[in-house]
Amino acid sequence: MNYIPTIGIEMHCEMKSHTKVFSRARNTYSEEANIHVSPVDIGLPGILPVLNKECVRKAIKAACILNCTIPKYLYFDRKNYYYPDLPKGYQITQSHDPIGQNGKILVPFQDGDFEVLIHDIHLEEDSAQLEHIGRYSYINYNRSGVPLLELVTEPCFHSKEEVIAFLEYIRRVYQYADISLADATKGQIRCDVNISLSKDDTLGTKVEVKNVNSFANVGAVIDSEIERQLHLITCGRAEEIEQETRRFDEESGETKRMRSKADAIDYKYFVEPNIPKIRIDEKMIDEIKKEIPVLPRERFLKYTKDYGLTKVDAQTILKEKAISDYFDSWIDAGIEPLEACNWIIGPILGYLNKEGMKISDFEFSIADFQFVLEKLHDGTISSKQAKEIVGKMLTEHASPKDLITHDFAQISDEEVLNQIISEIIERSSEQLEAYKNGRTNLFSYFVGQVMKETGGKANPIKTRDLLEKKLK
Amino acid sequence: MNFTKELVDDFALKLLIGLREEENQMVLDEFEEIEHHMDLICQIPNISSVEPMTHPPVLFDETLREDDFVEEMPVEDVLCNAAHKNLSSVIVPKVVKE
Numbered sequence: 409m410n411y412i413p414t415i416g417i418e419m420h421c422e423m424k425s426h427t428k429v430f431s432r433a434r435n436t437y438s439e440e441a442n443i444h445v446s447p448v449d450i451g452l453p454g455i456l457p458v459l460n461k462e463c464v465r466k467a468i469k470a471a472c473i474l475n476c477t478i479p480k481y482l483y484f485d486r487k488n489y490y491y492p493d494l495p496k497g498y499q500i501t502q503s504h505d506p507i508g509q510n511g512k513i514l515v516p517f518q519d520g521d522f523e524v525l526i527h528d529i530h531l532e533e534d535s536a537q538l539e540h541i542g543r544y545s546y547i548n549y550n551r552s553g554v555p556l557l558e559l560v561t562e563p564c565f566h567s568k569e570e571v572i573a574f575l576e577y578i579r580r581v582y583q584y585a586d587i588s589l590a591d592a593t594k595g596q597i598r599c600d601v602n603i604s605l606s607k608d609d610t611l612g613t614k615v616e617v618k619n620v621n622s623f624a625n626v627g628a629v630i631d632s633e634i635e636r637q638l639h640l641i642t643c644g645r646a647e648e649i650e651q652e653t654r655r656f657d658e659e660s661g662e663t664k665r666m667r668s669k670a671d672a673i674d675y676k677y678f679v680e681p682n683i684p685k686i687r688i689d690e691k692m693i694d695e696i697k698k699e700i701p702v703l704p705r706e707r708f709l710k711y712t713k714d715y716g717l718t719k720v721d722a723q724t725i726l727k728e729k730a731i732s733d734y735f736d737s738w739i740d741a742g743i744e745p746l747e748a749c750n751w752i753i754g755p756i757l758g759y760l761n762k763e764g765m766k767i768s769d770f771e772f773s774i775a776d777f778q779f780v781l782e783k784l785h786d787g788t789i790s791s792k793q794a795k796e797i798v799g800k801m802l803t804e805h806a807s808p809k810d811l812i813t814h815d816f817a818q819i820s821d822e823e824v825l826n827q828i829i830s831e832i833i834e835r836s837s838e839q840l841e842a843y844k845n846g847r848t849n850l851f852s853y854f855v856g857q858v859m860k861e862t863g864g865k866a867n868p869i870k871t872r873d874l875l876e877k878k879l880k
Numbered sequence: 881m882n883f884t885k886e887l888v889d890d891f892a893l894k895l896l897i898g899l900r901e902e903e904n905q906m907v908l909d910e911f912e913e914i915e916h917h918m919d920l921i922c923q924i925p926n927i928s929s930v931e932p933m934t935h936p937p938v939l940f941d942e943t944l945r946e947d948d949f950v951e952e953m954p955v956e957d958v959l960c961n962a963a964h965k966n967l968s969s970v971i972v973p974k975v976v977k978e
Binding site: 442 | 895896932934935944945946947948949950951952953955958959964966967968969970971972973974975976
């Protein structure tokens with residue numbers, strides 16, 4: 409009988425803010441250790457945590473996006489444990505009444521959506537960073553007190569692909585809503601993965617794999633853990649699957665046992681008395697809701713259904729909110745969506761990638777592109793010329809008006825064009841005969857010859873008109 | 881629960897802090913005081929379902945702090961209590977197994 413995997417995810421993501429969640433030290437990444445630290449972050453005697461408004465607003469924003477119930481009061485809990493990365497001996501987190509509870513979100517997946525149930529989302533502080541070298545562990549408190557959002561799903565996934573689609577989507581949502589930079593390369597996202605196997609709707613024995621630091625590794629953990637548990641079941645050793653905590657060993661690609669449920673740490677949670685309870689009023693929530701931008705899923709539907717973009721093109725534009733916003737500004741300027749898409753994902757993104765620039769650094773006005781497109785539509789320039797003009801605009805910072813009137817000045821004089829056409833027909837007797845005998849596709853051959861002769865400067869509309877008359 | 885010298889030593893060992901004789905006695909004296917107060921509380925009737933009070937002054941409209949940077953500690957101050965350090969990191973014996 410086939411076994412079905414059931415997976416739940418805990419996704420920890422560092423939030424974007426100027427300062428830490430309970431102190432006024434900078435919340436920023438640095439190569440140098442222990443330079444962004446306040447007395448609060450290293451738990452010096454007499455310190456008091458003071459809550460950052462921006463972090464609270466962003467946590468509420470995330471809770472709204474995830475359609476969670478938001479409690480009337482915000483308060484925190486202490487999670488007590490001893491470890492060198494936790495100077496106070498406890499982490500300030502939310503256990504009893506998280507900022508968002510019982511939510512759900514639709515996640516784009518393959519040809520549709522699937523619903524992910526959210527158990528809760530809570531605001532907490534990060535621990536210090538440990539680096540283990542030789543016989544020592546090096547402690548860096550720059551990360552101590554960095555605001556973290558922990559999102560806990562219900563066990564509602566049944567494949568690695570669903571989990572990865574969810575994580576990728578939430579990362580993009582956090583970036584769109586300015587909640588987090590969500591940069592996995594800087595260790596800003598870490599996941600715990602809970603996996604069980606069962607033959608029916610009942611849940612099997614849950615194994616938790618902690619602190620997985622990339623989405624690729626989340627996929628590897630799921631593969632490895634399903635394989636391990638299936639192996640035990642098929643060997644008749646199912647009883648060896650026990651509720652336990654494991655870690656992922658990147659070198660072997662396997663999970664390794666850390667501790668069993670019997671050895672589980674008792675964190676002795678209790679309410680953090682040093683931070684007053686904060687009333688979360690409806691007015692505040694309404695204000696925050698207004699700050700939520702149109703999210704990637706809704707944009708994807710608009711781009712593919714209303715604008716007719718392919719899914720691949722829509723996804724390319726949606727990779728970054730800034731690119732999607734830029735695309736939308738072209739549409740607002742009256743440019744056809746397909747045309748806007750082709751120009752943005754072609755020459756413009758190509759140029760930005762080549763120069764190592766971001767769309768926010770892009771300094772060309774939409775009016776310049778509109779001017780080129782108008783000239784393309786009225787036949788003043790060919791599409792090939794339009795591409796060349798845009799290429800010169802980008803690389804030489806040239807004005808499209810100057811380019812069109814000088815470098816790309818068209819030959820529209822009928823007398824000149826007729827002369828060129830006559831010469832081409834005269835030396836193409838074979839093609840002319842074939843054309844007159846019904847091979848009408850050779851018309852393009854004659855257009856091509858005129859363009860070749862004029863270096864692409866012949867007015868394409870006039871060229872076609874004159875050729876049609878001459879070839880009759 | 882009665883706290884004894886052995887119990888305190890056992891907890892101290894588990895917490896990796898190790899106590900001297902006089903420190904053990906100080907902890908025992910403090911626990912005696914705490915136990916005395918707990919015994920008094922236990923004499924109050926009908927309190928089994930009462931949640932502990934965590935925020936005596938219930939001022940629910942506290943103003944949240946603005947997200948403004950103020951000041952950080954010089955790295956020398958951060959490291960000044962560290963028994964061992966290297967460049968700008970605090971060093972402890974390795975806390976993970978190979």
